[in-house]
Amino acid sequence: MVKRFLYSQKVAPYVFVLPFILVFLLFWVYPLGSSVSMGFQKITIGQEAQWVGLDNYTKMLGDEIFLKAIKNSFVYMVLTIVILIPFPMLFAVLINSKMMWAREFFKSAFFLPALTSVVVAGTIFRLMFGxxxxxLTNSFLGLFGLEPVKFLKGQTTGFIALLTLATWRWTGVNMLYFLSGLKNIPEEYYEAASIDGASAAQKFFRITIPMLKPTTIYVVTISIYAGLAMFVESLMLWNGNNSPKNIGLTIVGYLYRQGIEKNEMGYAAAVGIVLLLIAMIINLTQLTLTGMFRKGE
Known part of the structure; x- marks a missing residue:
């Protein structure tokens, strides 16, 4: 009877998706629901939780450090998108070109930084921008007669160091995404364009970029999440979660500070919910503007 039930054509699909549903409920829905509930409470380890309503969110909006963390994360997200979309795309086009030699070597060379531990990478870049x-950077500046710069103590120079680290780590990953997208573009399009006398630039802007739209949207989507969720890079670059004047503090770093360092788990949960809403709003907005929710796109 049980075997007949499991092998039923009506029941079988539900049996196959059951593991995913259980994992989804256990590791996503339940934690999310718990976090939402915790966001309305004052929770301190060793003490009984107290219901405080919207106090955590009111406190958050009035905290200048929180607003600073939001600004830092948003600026980091925007700048990484500006850098890590066009340049990896160009590198992918160059490597995919028929005239490119040793393309496998360049693929490996670009992707290798992504395999490096972020802890090791952050430590190396902290020494580079000492x-x-x-x-290293001040020695290079000295060749041009420039004075040493305290990169990690200024807002602009600190972001230069952080963006350099991000560019070094993730250019190869995004390049591989674009390479996979280029493989799906029919070669006949380029042959027809060549017959019509199109230049390389015209092919790039009128064939390559439009045909890479789904890949580009995907890379932008994950870049938004990665930009807002960045934490370990900043932590290692400044050798802790307390950068000068919070110039390297991100929203996740602020969450860590409140929840782990200050033992305010309820407040940290509220910060996490706000981060989730910000990421969802930005991603849903960009997906709507790019037409991903329209039929036929």
Whole structure:
């Protein structure tokens, strides 16, 4: 009877999707529901939770450090998108070109930084952008007669270091996404364009970019999430979660500070819910504007 039930054509599909449903409920819906509930409570380890209503959210909106963290994360997200969309796309087009030699070597070379531990990478870049004259960047500036720069103590220079680290780590990953998208573009399109006398630039802007739209939207979507969720890079670059004047503090770093360092788990849960809403709003907006929700796109 049980075997007949499991092998039923009506029941079988539900049996196959049951593991996913259980995992989804256990590891996504339940934690999310718990976080929403915690966001309305004051929770301190070792003490009984207290219901505080909207106090956590009111406190959050009045906290200048929280607003600073939001600004830092948003600026980081925008700048990484500006850098890590066009350049990986161009590199992918160059490597995919028939005239390119040693393309497998360049693929590996670009992707290798992504395999490096972010802890190791952050430590190396912290030494590279150190304030001593002997640090790599200041040694390079010294060749041009420039004074040493304290990169990690200024807002602009600190972001230069952070963006350099992000570019080094993720250019290869995004390039591979675009390479996979280029493989799906029929070669006949380029042959027809060549017959019509189209230049390389015209092919790129009128064939390559439009045909890479789904890949580009995907890369933008994951870049938005990655930009808002960035934490370990900043933590390692400034050797802790307390950068000068919070110039490297991100929204996740602020969550960590409140929940782990200050033991305010309810407040940290509220910060997490706000981060989730911000990420969803931005992603849903860009997906709507790019037409991904329209029929036939």
């Amino acid at each position: 304030e001593m004259e002997t640090s």
